[in-house]
Amino acid sequence: MRKFWTLLIREVRGYFHSPIAYVVLVFFLLVSGVDFYFQVSFMNQRPASYTVQEAFFNSVFFWFAFVLIFPLITMRLFAEEFKLGTIEPLMTAPVRDLQVVLSKFFGALVFYIVLWIPTLLYFAIFQKITHEPAANSAGAYWGSYLMLLLLGMFYLSVGCFASVVTKNQIVAAVISFCAITLLFFMGLIQFILLDVSSGARDALGYFSAIEHMGTFSRGIIDTRPMVFYLSMTAFVLTLTYQAFQSRKWRL
Amino acid sequence: MIKVENLTKRYAGQTAIRDLSFEVGQGEIMGFLGPNGAGKTTTMRILAGFMPATSGRASIAGFDVFEQSLQARSRLGYMPENVPLYNDMRVTEYLDYRAALKGVPHRRVAERVGDVKELCGLHEVERKLIGNLSKGYRQRVGLADALVSEPDLLILDEPTIGLDPNQIRQVRELIKNLGKQHTILLSTHILPEVEMTCSRVIIIHKGRIQACDTPENLLGQIRQAGRVVVEAKTGKDDGVEELKKISGVREVTTKPEGDWETFSMRVESGLDVREEIFKLAAARKWTLRELSQQRATLEDVFVEITHSDHPEISI
Numbered sequence: 001m002r003k004f005w006t007l008l009i010r011e012v013r014g015y016f017h018s019p020i021a022y023v024v025l026v027f028f029l030l031v032s033g034v035d036f037y038f039q040v041s042f043m044n045q046r047p048a049s050y051t052v053q054e055a056f057f058n059s060v061f062f063w064f065a066f067v068l069i070f071p072l073i074t075m076r077l078f079a080e081e082f083k084l085g086t087i088e089p090l091m092t093a094p095v096r097d098l099q100v101v102l103s104k105f106f107g108a109l110v111f112y113i114v115l116w117i118p119t120l121l122y123f124a125i126f127q128k129i130t131h132e133p134a135a136n137s138a139g140a141y142w143g144s145y146l147m148l149l150l151l152g153m154f155y156l157s158v159g160c161f162a163s164v165v166t167k168n169q170i171v172a173a174v175i176s177f178c179a180i181t182l183l184f185f186m187g188l189i190q191f192i193l194l195d196v197s198s199g200a201r202d203a204l205g206y207f208s209a210i211e212h213m214g215t216f217s218r219g220i221i222d223t224r225p226m227v228f229y230l231s232m233t234a235f236v237l238t239l240t241y242q243a244f245q246s247r248k249w250r251l
Numbered sequence: 252m253i254k255v256e257n258l259t260k261r262y263a264g265q266t267a268i269r270d271l272s273f274e275v276g277q278g279e280i281m282g283f284l285g286p287n288g289a290g291k292t293t294t295m296r297i298l299a300g301f302m303p304a305t306s307g308r309a310s311i312a313g314f315d316v317f318e319q320s321l322q323a324r325s326r327l328g329y330m331p332e333n334v335p336l337y338n339d340m341r342v343t344e345y346l347d348y349r350a351a352l353k354g355v356p357h358r359r360v361a362e363r364v365g366d367v368k369e370l371c372g373l374h375e376v377e378r379k380l381i382g383n384l385s386k387g388y389r390q391r392v393g394l395a396d397a398l399v400s401e402p403d404l405l406i407l408d409e410p411t412i413g414l415d416p417n418q419i420r421q422v423r424e425l426i427k428n429l430g431k432q433h434t435i436l437l438s439t440h441i442l443p444e445v446e447m448t449c450s451r452v453i454i455i456h457k458g459r460i461q462a463c464d465t466p467e468n469l470l471g472q473i474r475q476a477g478r479v480v481v482e483a484k485t486g487k488d489d490g491v492e493e494l495k496k497i498s499g500v501r502e503v504t505t506k507p508e509g510d511w512e513t514f515s516m517r518v519e520s521g522l523d524v525r526e527e528i529f530k531l532a533a534a535r536k537w538t539l540r541e542l543s544q545q546r547a548t549l550e551d552v553f554v555e556i557t558h559s560d561h562p563e564i565s566i
Binding site for chain 1: 296299300301302303321322324325327329331333335336337338339340348349351352353354357393396
């Protein structure tokens, strides 16, 4: 367990040692800040049937920033170690492959969570200034941030996998960007192709991040997407673990 | 400490090492010698648990490097070739991290890291970013990393490559001192280094062991063991003919330089003909300016072993 913590702390520190972390942070705060501002000013112009919090988590801006950050967060994880050769001292130390894979995943997750913390301020500031609640209930906050966490875990695991199969960070970023975009749009197919069978529609519905976020941001905690995202994360991490182990045979 | 049996490693389409077998005993400093691409790094990587062999077995302190990889790895300190390091960490921070990773107990980390910084002369750069260090300091950080967990066995892949002569001397001294407590396997192609530090040498060529012995025995084996150089003014005498009469002298070559002539001769191994030459010179009234016996170096051994079927090899 101590080795896992040691690795995890290095991973998290590694983010804040690299300029890319700050670029991502600034980019993300900018886009989400603009998103929040637009939603509020938009709702000022006409009456809306939804809350600021719902609008914030379901806007185009939000999704645009959302799918972009994962490749940036995960591209360096393994690819950089392969490229620099630091994988050699790392894997000749007495650590297990699984510890390394999990520490990289959770390191990325910690950074992802840090990325979202400032957005809590938006709602606090909104309430402070307007003396109006930003959401209908506390459950709406819980729901939307829980969905963020679940989606984040899944997409981060996809990013981990992309990074483990190449030693070129750019290639890793492109792979994860394509994969995440595909996964994201898979959930949209049901809105575009209206004549698909209801079975296919249900299956595609499981990938629909937009729909899930819609539900969760209203404070409705559905266990089906929870189970789906958690098991998909576990599945992709297992693939990552296998791919990581296979490096020994590819050398 | 290390036991290697019939180790073979094939990469796609080529065999890096074939059928290696050797043992390294406790407290030995084993030199691993060979031209580029001979399979040194491959062997060391297998021993360090970084990649598996295609066939054969290797064990460290009785633990199989593949089956019981964790136990084997926790007993060794490995310094890879070119020393890959995290450039965004500071020296102390990196060593603390490596110590924790290698299972040095929490309360001993500071002490151990302090010790290896002292040993490797890293105190003046301890706050620096590794990315800003010179090649020599990076090398020392790699060595400090290998030492931090007080491993029984050190595997050092070209520890002195890229260092200046002073640094090479320092590292060599360090390795010699370390050899008192650790077993060391080091690879290099700097031959005097092996002669000065190692208790035994393995010469590997094209993935096979060509020789495995102490440096002294290897030197003894080589044919051109003795070469004597004489620089003399021989006047009217034919120096070559006269020198050839001395028993044990094989082959004499000469190079005139004004009045002086330099004779270089091969002598049967184990013989010292210098006294005879001196007597000859005295009897003939030659003026001697130089009379020396050149010892065969490991370089000669190395060239002889690896040269035969590979003429373009450089060392």
